[in-house]
Amino acid sequence: METDRLLRGLDAQQRAVVMSDASLLVIIAAAGSGKTTMLTRRIARRIEDGSADAGHVLALTFTREAAGELRRRLRRLEVVTPIETGTFHAIALRLLSDRALAAGRAAPVIAPDRLRIMREVLTETRRRIEPSAALADVDWARARMIDPARFAESSRQLRRRVTLDGAGYADVLQRFQQLKRRRGVVDFDDLLYEVLDAMRRDPVFTEIVRWRFRHLFVDESQDLNPLQFEVLQQIRGDRRDICLVGDPRQAIYGWNGADPTLLANVELHLPGITVLNLIGNHRCSPQIVRAGAAALQGANVSDDTESRREDGADITVLACADEHDEAATVARRVRVLHGRFGGHQVAVLARTNDQLIGIDRALRDVGIPTELAGGRGGSRSPLERLIDEVARISSREQVAEWAERIWVDGTEDALRRRMAEEVDRFLSSGVAGGLRGWIDARHPFDDLADDETGDAAADGTQQGAVERGAVTLATFHAAKGREWSAVVVTGVEVGYVPHGSAGTPAQLAEEARLLYVALTRAADDLTITAATSRKGAAVAESPWLAAVRSTVSATERLAVPPPDVRRPRAAPDPLAELRAWRAGVARAAGVAEKAVCSDQTLRSLLASPPADVAALAARLGVGSAAAERLAPRLLGLLAVQPSA
Numbered sequence: 096m097e098t099d100r101l102l103r104g105l106d107a108q109q110r111a112v113v114m115s116d117a118s119l120l121v122i123i124a125a126a127g128s129g130k131t132t133m134l135t136r137r138i139a140r141r142i143e144d145g146s147a148d149a150g151h152v153l154a155l156t157f158t159r160e161a162a163g164e165l166r167r168r169l170r171r172l173e174v175v176t177p178i179e180t181g182t183f184h185a186i187a188l189r190l191l192s193d194r195a196l197a198a199g200r201a202a203p204v205i206a207p208d209r210l211r212i213m214r215e216v217l218t219e220t221r222r223r224i225e226p227s228a229a230l231a232d233v234d235w236a237r238a239r240m241i242d243p244a245r246f247a248e249s250s251r252q253l254r255r256r257v258t259l260d261g262a263g264y265a266d267v268l269q270r271f272q273q274l275k276r277r278r279g280v281v282d283f284d285d286l287l288y289e290v291l292d293a294m295r296r297d298p299v300f301t302e303i304v305r306w307r308f309r310h311l312f313v314d315e316s317q318d319l320n321p322l323q324f325e326v327l328q329q330i331r332g333d334r335r336d337i338c339l340v341g342d343p344r345q346a347i348y349g350w351n352g353a354d355p356t357l358l359a360n361v362e363l364h365l366p367g368i369t370v371l372n373l374i375g376n377h378r379c380s381p382q383i384v385r386a387g388a389a390a391l392q393g394a395n396v397s398d399d400t401e402s403r404r405e406d407g408a409d410i411t412v413l414a415c416a417d418e419h420d421e422a423a424t425v426a427r428r429v430r431v432l433h434g435r436f437g438g439h440q441v442a443v444l445a446r447t448n449d450q451l452i453g454i455d456r457a458l459r460d461v462g463i464p465t466e467l468a469g470g471r472g473g474s475r476s477p478l479e480r481l482i483d484e485v486a487r488i489s490s491r492e493q494v495a496e497w498a499e500r501i502w503v504d505g506t507e508d509a510l511r512r513r514m515a516e517e518v519d520r521f522l523s524s525g526v527a528g529g530l531r532g533w534i535d536a537r538h539p540f541d542d543l544a545d546d547e548t549g550d551a552a553a554d555g556t557q558q559g560a561v562e563r564g565a566v567t568l569a570t571f572h573a574a575k576g577r578e579w580s581a582v583v584v585t586g587v588e589v590g591y592v593p594h595g596s597a598g599t600p601a602q603l604a605e606e607a608r609l610l611y612v613a614l615t616r617a618a619d620d621l622t623i624t625a626a627t628s629r630k631g632a633a634v635a636e637s638p639w640l641a642a643v644r645s646t647v648s649a650t651e652r653l654a655v656p657p658p659d660v661r662r663p664r665a666a667p668d669p670l671a672e673l674r675a676w677r678a679g680v681a682r683a684a685g686v687a688e689k690a691v692c693s694d695q696t697l698r699s700l701l702a703s704p705p706a707d708v709a710a711l712a713a714r715l716g717v718g719s720a721a722a723e724r725l726a727p728r729l730l731g732l733l734a735v736q737p738s739a
Contacts, residue, residue: 098143101136101172106403108373113137117369118146119335121316121361124342125400126387126615127378127578134314134340135165139172141310149176153308153330155183157315160479161576165314179308183323187286194293194300203289205531206280207487214716216270225693226716228258233268237284238320238352243268254599287326294329305332315576316341317359320352324364337365344391344398347572347609349601376400378578378618380407382646387615389642393593393607409647410621412640417628418450422457425583428622429566432581433463436620438564440580442468444571444613446591449695451568452702454585458566468569468577478540481514486531494530495522513540571613582617584610587625592637607639614643672732673697680725704733 102110112122112133124130138154141147156162165180179186192202206212213226213233222229232246241249247261259267275281281289294301308330313319316339319327331337339358346355361368376384381402388398413428415421425443432441443458445451451467458465488494501515517539521530534540567579586592593606614621623643625636677691692715705711711730712722 098140101140101143105136106375108371108375109133112371112373113140115369115371119337119365119368121339121358121365121368121370122341122373123358123370124340124373125376125398126342126345126612127376127384127618128373128400129377130340130342130373131161131164131168131314133373134312134338135168135172137338138169138178138312139174142174142176147310147336149174149178151307151309152178152312153186153310154178154180154312155186155314155327156180157182157318159185161314183326184283184286187290187326190290190304191286191293203281203286204279204529206275206278206282207529209282212274212278213267213271216267216274220266220270222263222267224258229267232257232259232264233271234284235350235352236264236268237288238322239354240321240325253601256596284322287322290326291322291329301329301332304330305334309334309336311337313337313339314341316357317343317346317355318348318353319357321354321357322352324354324357335367344394344396344608345575345612347575347605347612349605355605374399374401375403376615377403379615380404380619382407382410383615383617383621385646386410386621386643387611389646390607390610390614390639392642393610393639394604396604396608398611407619410623410643412644412647413622413624415624415626417626418453418630421585421624421626422453424624425454425585426457426461426463428583429458429463430461432583432620432622433564433566436580438464438566441583442567442569442574442577442579442581442616443583443585444569444574444616445585446571446594446609448570449698450586450591451570452698455568458568464565465568466565468567468573478510481510482531482534485514485518486529486534488530491522494518498522571609574616575612578616578618580618581620581622582613583622583624584613585624586629587623587637587640587643588629589635589637590629592639610637610639669701670694670697673701673729676728676732700729700733704730 098114101113105113109129109132113136115137122130122133124133134154138147138152142149142152154162154165156165159182162181162185166178169178169180181189188203188205195202209230210226213230217224217226217229235255236243236246236249239249243265244261246257246259246264250257257264275285294304311327311331313327318341327337339361341358343355343359346353346358349355357364361370379387379402381404384400384402388400391398411428413424415424429441429443443451443454445454448467455465455467485494485497488497495518498515498518501511506512517534518530520539567577569577587610589595592610593603597603597606614623623640625640626634627636628634674694674697677697680691696714700714705714708719708722708726711726712719715722715725717725
């Protein structure tokens with residue numbers, strides 16, 4: 096039987112998921128249970144037995160990298176007919192582009208720089224707030240489908256810290272939308288709202304969409320926000336053919352508008368749905384599974400995950416005197432792990448990027464190369480970086496010149512030659528919009544093998560190519576969806592775990608889930624560090640660390656440091672002179688200090704000083720004239736400051 100190949104190597108629960116006759120199905124998949132494998136094998140099985148038509152399948156996920164991984168796995172399962180896969184925004188763009196083409200209109204154009212548009216709005220309204228903070232308010236409220244009139248009330252009810260008040264939010268949102276319309280551009284959430292509007296107003300369009308997408312599959316469903324869920328429901332209509340795969344234990348994007356209750360209470364939203372659970376973790380050792388379950392106690396979650404592996408090493412908990420001691424301790428530990436597993440199988444995780452700066456320096460000081468993983472899907476592959484490089488070119492003429500140089504130079508870089516071919520196709524098509532929209536809508540590189548795109552690991556567990564031997568540094572969020580043989584989780588203290596911004600029960604529960612995600616990135620070896628002092632002030636270990644430590648049969652600790660190390664005198668503040676400079680600029684301009692720049696920006700400037708005035712302007716978000724005035728003093732300070 097052909098289906099046998101789709102069941103090879105699966106346990107009983109996994110087989111049940113692949114073979115279930117339920118067309119209205121949710122799969123609750125624990126970390127390491129093979130959820131993406133189950134999703135793709137279920138799609139392949141349904142196509143093979145005829146219960147789904149490949150030409151009418153829609154598989155949705157949340158990043159381009161994840162969508163590409165779905166396509167690669169389906170190809171390896173010998174699904175010949177291309178499956179429609181993509182992010183919610185990419186699918187919405189395709190639908191709207193096709194609709195516009197049929198009506199003889201231009202396709203939507205994605206705004207290349209939303210931050211600049213928001214900065215113009217704030218300048219026009221004389222609001223001295225960070226554009227990124229205002230965008231965060233806009234994105235959260237729109238993802239939650241919150242009416243502007245209810246913004247203040249909803250923020251209070253959810254105890255969310257916002258930058259804009261109710262009236263301010265309504266005004267900024269209106270002006271932001273108007274400015275985008277004047278520029279003829281949209282952002283990602285506009286695409287989803289426009290699809291909803293079109294389906295509500297145009298029965299013919301609705302019928303076409305529902306005819307086109309008859310079998311729906313959604314990966315990482317715990318990350319759904321109300322706007323995406325409403326789009327999904329509109330596409331589904333009254334059909335009972337949808338499969339959701341996700342894990343409420345890994346819901347970590349509530350700050351960005353995601354609503355984990357959509358999956359946790361899925362029976363309320365999709366009555367009659369069949370729920371299947373995958374509790375077998377095939378990645379992590381029993382010791383790591385127990386540690387993850389202990390972390391979830393902070394979210395009042397009882398985790399029934401079972402490791403399907405033999406016993407491994409006990410997890411290691413290391414007590415450090417301060418952040419400097421922690422960086423040195425991590426460097427010593429990583430040298431051991433690097434020799435045992437190889438650098439590409441080792442990661443150091445922290446709650447914030449700032450924590451990683453000193454650790455990065457300590458690792459490089461002992462000769463260990465590092466790579467910083469960013470974003471929601473991990474490191475960028477060479478293909479993604481090349482797409483970004485070309486998509487940033489401002490005009491079609493310059494894009495054409497880029498492609499011409501590739502042919503004239505006769506480069507042996509196969510990926511660049513292939514990109515030049517796609518640029519030629521894009522330019523000759525005459526389609527409105529930019530190269531990024533063209534690529535998102537057509538997936539022209541899907542035929543490339545993993546080694547051609549530079550994507551690592553045929554099984555897709557590592558997103559992007561990491562320098563051989565380099566240790567990955569990542570935040571807890573950026574580590575989501577990835578795995579390594581050995582992981583060092585740092586800074587498990589109050590203020591970081593949970594983060595100081597978490598105040599509500601829901602936010603604290605999300606922080607506990609985030610710790611669970613970090614711990615379960617490790618397959619074989621897990622190390623946890625916590626400091627007793629940070630930046631000269633005493634800190635307490637995370638309230639959840641005791642539960643994690645209780646799962647360890649033999650906890651390794653550092654020798655108690657001598658008194659002068661255990662109670663260090665407050666170190667000089669490396670930002671003192673920079674803060675004094677900022678205060679002087681703020682006084683002269685008559686603005687708040689944080690309106691000049693944040694402490695985080697100061698730390699970033701200190702860690703990596705700008706090379707010139709143009710770079711300084713970009714880092715501070717100011718014009719060239721302002722940067723010229725600020726540069727002499729600021730660049731002089733950065734030249735003599737010690738590293739933070």
